[in-house]
Amino acid sequence: MLGKNFEPASFEMRWYKAQEDAGFFRPEAAAKDAKPFTIVIPPPNVTGRLHVGHALGRTLEDVLCRWRRMQGRAVLWVPGVDHAGIATQMVVERDLKERTGKSRHDIGREAFLVLCREWAGARRGDILNQIRRLGSSCDFSRVYYTLDEPRSKAVRHVFTTLYHEGLAYRAERMVNWCPSCATVLSDLEVNHVESSGHLYSIAYPLEGAPGELVVATTRPETMLGDTALAVHPDDERYAGLDGKRVKLPLTGRTIPVISDSFVDRQFGTGVVKVTPAHDPNDFEAGKRNGLESIVVIGFDGKMTAAAGAAYAGLDRFEARKKVLRDLDAEGLRRGEKSHVIPLARCQRCDTVVEPLVSLQWFVKAAPLAARAVAATDAGEPRFVPELWKKTYDEWMRNIRDWCVSRQLWWGHEIPAWYCPDGHVTVPKPGAGDPVACATCAAGNLVRDPDVFDTWFSSWLMPLSVLGWPEKTPDFERFYPTSVLVTGFDILFFWVARMIMAGTTFDGRAPFADVVLHGLVRDEKGQKMSKTKGNVVDPLEMCDEFGADAVRFTLAVLSGTGRDLPFGKTRVAGYRAFATKVWNAARFALQMLEDGDGGTSVPPHAIDFASLGTVDRWILARLSKATADVNAALEAYRFDEAANALYQFFWSDFCDGYVEMVKPALRGAEVPEGEKEKTRGVLTRVLLDSLALLHPFMPFVSCEIREALNGDGLRLAMTKFPEPNAEWKDDGATEVIVLLRAIVTRVRNLRAERGLPQTEVLRLGIELPAGPLSKEMRRLVPLLSHLARLSAVEISSSVNWPGAHRDVVADAGIVVQLPKQEISSEDEAKIRKEIEKLQAEAEKIRARLADSSFLARAPAAVVERTKQQLEELSERQKRLSGNLVETTGE
RNA sequence: GGGAGGUUAGCUCAGUGGUAGAGCGUCUGCUUUACACGCAGCAGGUCAUCGGUUCGAUCCCGAUACCUCCCACCA
Numbered sequence A: 001m002l003g004k005n006f007e008p009a010s011f012e013m014r015w016y017k018a019q020e021d022a023g024f025f026r027p028e029a030a031a032k033d034a035k036p037f038t039i040v041i042p043p044p045n046v047t048g049r050l051h052v053g054h055a056l057g058r059t060l061e062d063v064l065c066r067w068r069r070m071q072g073r074a075v076l077w078v079p080g081v082d083h084a085g086i087a088t089q090m091v092v093e094r095d096l097k098e099r100t101g102k103s104r105h106d107i108g109r110e111a112f113l114v115l116c117r118e119w120a121g122a123r124r125g126d127i128l129n130q131i132r133r134l135g136s137s138c139d140f141s142r143v144y145y146t147l148d149e150p151r152s153k154a155v156r157h158v159f160t161t162l163y164h165e166g167l168a169y170r171a172e173r174m175v176n177w178c179p180s181c182a183t184v185l186s187d188l189e190v191n192h193v194e195s196s197g198h199l200y201s202i203a204y205p206l207e208g209a210p211g212e213l214v215v216a217t218t219r220p221e222t223m224l225g226d227t228a229l230a231v232h233p234d235d236e237r238y239a240g241l242d243g244k245r246v247k248l249p250l251t252g253r254t255i256p257v258i259s260d261s262f263v264d265r266q267f268g269t270g271v272v273k274v275t276p277a278h279d280p281n282d283f284e285a286g287k288r289n290g291l292e293s294i295v296v297i298g299f300d301g302k303m304t305a306a307a308g309a310a311y312a313g314l315d316r317f318e319a320r321k322k323v324l325r326d327l328d329a330e331g332l333r334r335g336e337k338s339h340v341i342p343l344a345r346c347q348r349c350d351t352v353v354e355p356l357v358s359l360q361w362f363v364k365a366a367p368l369a370a371r372a373v374a375a376t377d378a379g380e381p382r383f384v385p386e387l388w389k390k391t392y393d394e395w396m397r398n399i400r401d402w403c404v405s406r407q408l409w410w411g412h413e414i415p416a417w418y419c420p421d422g423h424v425t426v427p428k429p430g431a432g433d434p435v436a437c438a439t440c441a442a443g444n445l446v447r448d449p450d451v452f453d454t455w456f457s458s459w460l461m462p463l464s465v466l467g468w469p470e471k472t473p474d475f476e477r478f479y480p481t482s483v484l485v486t487g488f489d490i491l492f493f494w495v496a497r498m499i500m501a502g503t504t505f506d507g508r509a510p511f512a513d514v515v516l517h518g519l520v521r522d523e524k525g526q527k528m529s530k531t532k533g534n535v536v537d538p539l540e541m542c543d544e545f546g547a548d549a550v551r552f553t554l555a556v557l558s559g560t561g562r563d564l565p566f567g568k569t570r571v572a573g574y575r576a577f578a579t580k581v582w583n584a585a586r587f588a589l590q591m592l593e594d595g596d597g598g599t600s601v602p603p604h605a606i607d608f609a610s611l612g613t614v615d616r617w618i619l620a621r622l623s624k625a626t627a628d629v630n631a632a633l634e635a636y637r638f639d640e641a642a643n644a645l646y647q648f649f650w651s652d653f654c655d656g657y658v659e660m661v662k663p664a665l666r667g668a669e670v671p672e673g674e675k676e677k678t679r680g681v682l683t684r685v686l687l688d689s690l691a692l693l694h695p696f697m698p699f700v701s702c703e704i705r706e707a708l709n710g711d712g713l714r715l716a717m718t719k720f721p722e723p724n725a726e727w728k729d730d731g732a733t734e735v736i737v738l739l740r741a742i743v744t745r746v747r748n749l750r751a752e753r754g755l756p757q758t759e760v761l762r763l764g765i766e767l768p769a770g771p772l773s774k775e776m777r778r779l780v781p782l783l784s785h786l787a788r789l790s791a792v793e794i795s796s797s798v799n800w801p802g803a804h805r806d807v808v809a810d811a812g813i814v815v816q817l818p819k820q821e822i823s824s825e826d827e828a829k830i831r832k833e834i835e836k837l838q839a840e841a842e843k844i845r846a847r848l849a850d851s852s853f854l855a856r857a858p859a860a861v862v863e864r865t866k867q868q869l870e871e872l873s874e875r876q877k878r879l880s881g882n883l884v885e886t887t888g889e
Numbered sequence B: 001g002g003g004a005g006g007u008u009a010g011c012u013c014a015g016u017g018g019u020a021g022a023g024c025g026u027c028u029g030c031u032u033u034a035c036a037c038g039c040a041g042c043a044g045g046u047c048a049u050c051g052g053u054u055c056g057a058u059c060c061c062g063a064u065a066c067c068u069c070c071c072a073c074c075a
Helices: A012-021 A052-070 A085-100 A109-133 A149-164 A220-225 A280-289 A316-329 A365-377 A388-397 A461-465 A473-478 A488-506 A538-545 A547-557 A568-596 A613-634 A638-666 A672-693 A700-709 A713-717 A730-752 A771-778 A780-787 A824-849 A851-856 A859-887
Strands: A036-040 A074-078 A168-178 A183-185 A190-205 A212-217 A228-231 A245-247 A254-259 A271-274 A333-346 A354-363 A382-384 A481-487 A511-517 A519-521 A563-565 A761-766 A789-795 A804-808 A811-816
Touching: A012 A109, A012 A700, A012 A713, A036 A052, A036 A461, A036 A473, A052 A074, A052 A481, A052 A511, A052 A519, A052 A538, A052 A547, A052 A613, A052 A638, A052 A713, A074 A473, A085 A109, A109 A538, A149 A168, A149 A461, A149 A488, A190 A220, A190 A245, A212 A220, A212 A271, A220 A316, A228 A280, A271 A280, A280 A354, A316 A333, A365 A388, A365 A488, A382 A388, A388 A488, A461 A488, A481 A488, A488 A511, A538 A547, A538 A568, A547 A563, A547 A568, A547 A638, A568 A638, A568 A672, A568 A700, A613 A638, A613 A672, A613 A730, A638 A672, A638 A730, A638 A780, A672 A700, A700 A713, A730 A761, A730 A771, A730 A780, A730 A804, A730 A811, A761 A780, A771 A780, A771 A789, A780 A789, A804 A859, A824 A851, A824 A859
Parallel strands: A036 A074, A228 A254, A382 A511, A481 A511, A519 A563, A761 A789
Antiparallel strands: A036 A481, A168 A183, A168 A354, A190 A212, A190 A333, A228 A271, A245 A254, A761 A811, A804 A811
């Protein structure tokens, strides 16, 4: 029996545990020869707490997994956790500092790694339990961790393979350096933010001649490392300057003027200062022109000794101020103006990234991208929604090499060794650590102190999670995976790279489909952020409204564009739906009890043809809803599936069927056999609805089913409903639709005329003789009950003088109202309605008078248009009649 | 600078080449023995603007305006 109040917290976790304990979440629960369905969870960071973005992804994945599982597939949904290199290291470092005041350098690498391992170990279970709280049916016997042994093997295998194929290389390049994180970053980890800055004009006096060259720069502090000025070769303003020298202010050095076509003559003065050590453009220009490179900013973001004694040790931004002051003092400033500059900032700590030259490991991306694009062009994987393929293609086309080394301690160590002479030794795939240099056979090798970018383990995910490069049984059976569900924000970081890895190392795309969902925002559409204080905690929402409601809400919202406006009021709205389901079940239980004193369930076998109209109608609707839900899920339209369910259950089942069936179930005069049949249908519709609902609401569906037939647990493994071709009855549908429309019109009329809802009326329905009229006549008692009618007359024409006349669908209706006179207000309303109908009719008449319309439009459309006109005219005529008669005009 | 997307009811958004939809909200009635997290009903939209294609356009095409987002080493 279900309690009067719907309290999800009282049963949700109980059902989760029962399902997990029963082993349902393991693929072994399915038949041996079942077709696999595989999803790998995008691993949340160990340091993190589950946020709404995760909740969305896990919900959509769980809907798919539970749905496929009910269809009999061998579902493997692998959960996992990411070691999150830089994020974890920073958290542990901060914690260490707070506790002991020490830095990681104070305690050393080994001791620090111990702390990281402890930290991650302590956190790992939390995030997994948070995933459980949502109801996610992952196979927790197969949890992966991106820094565990199998994953390390895969990482090493991939890197060594790439190296020996010439696709991984070590090079000195200008890279993105974060002085605060003290590591290099890949291009993707840098955000370009437009910010207002200044463009400063600085004079460089000519050497050995009067005059000066004025350059415009946004970074005056780098001038200390200038090794040339550059002008465009075709710029007449500066013709003949090539080869001359200028004095570099503040340094005492002189530098040459060179010509190079990379200079934009339109920008600034057309003269560019060249700082090969601190600007990517200048780095290239320096190489082209054989210029010296002077490093004046160090990896700590402070000026180096090479910047001169006056500046050494100064922070780069302090140095900028001092350079400007000093230039002022020397009278070499030539003005400044505001200038919008795209500043590169560290994604993690927001520090301004410094372009610096450094020796790092890179992966040659173009060949990998080519393989990936070849696969996606062939539809492997398919993008959902498709438009993301464009973005992906665009990025792939312009892909640049991936810097994969990081100057961190926490992560996968790079399997590269160096001998005293600096030769690089990378073992062959599958080989152990080298003992001697591959080039010179020297013995004392030193391992590269750096670790890999976290994404360098993530991009192997579907492969490594299933045991690759070993040919494990799981890999053989479950790879490639079925679908990847994730946010579009990591399309490049992760999705694109996984496709590259899959197509390169295995030859197949790692998943058949990739579903990219939007980003969850707050209810007003604002981005959630701690500083704004608008962060919604999905776990708190689960506690307050139930995980079922949270999941349903996320599923419904997932269809909307790029943003999902999520918040309390919305979740509360869908909790109301869960409550509705709960109460409908309580009603059904009462009805079933009334039958023979216990909650026995009538046999499932339903003899469709022998059923009453209402029963046939709801089964037809159920079949349709079932088809819609299945089709929507096939297309990853979670919103459509959820809405179809919501609409069917609430409008058709509760508001329609249940209300129509009450008199039949309660009426003393109804034969027990009929009641029994209806109880059978009621039960069947409810059970099927629970099954349809289960992927979205895996808890309340079980709880109710348990009360209904004592078999709640098995719901997770019950066959997912299929549309039933036999449950189709257009006649029943037509008459019920008409009946409901008539009921609405009568109720509406009462409200319009200010009659109490309890006022009993007489109704005439004008229908031509035929099956519809016959069916309707059979439903008179039901109609009378629903619309509160004292008498109903059905015939091809009903002539009740003074009665109100109207049209509903194809039927004319005639209502005897107690008050003949209508208020002026109502009269105005009717007149307005008539005017609307007239205008509409005019438009249609014009269309029908148009010879080209008649000639070119399909016959069916013309026919329908004519019908429309008739209906409009009929309704207009009837409504007008009401006015004439009642006002005596 | 390059690219993608958006503009539909008060709000958040679906949607279709042939008389505009949902949820929430507003309003009006209702203790109708499953449910006020409810029932019943009403109201509310020249589908951003201007052109074009079409018998017909909210939907297709082009332009404009405004808004988002992504990518990008030009001082």
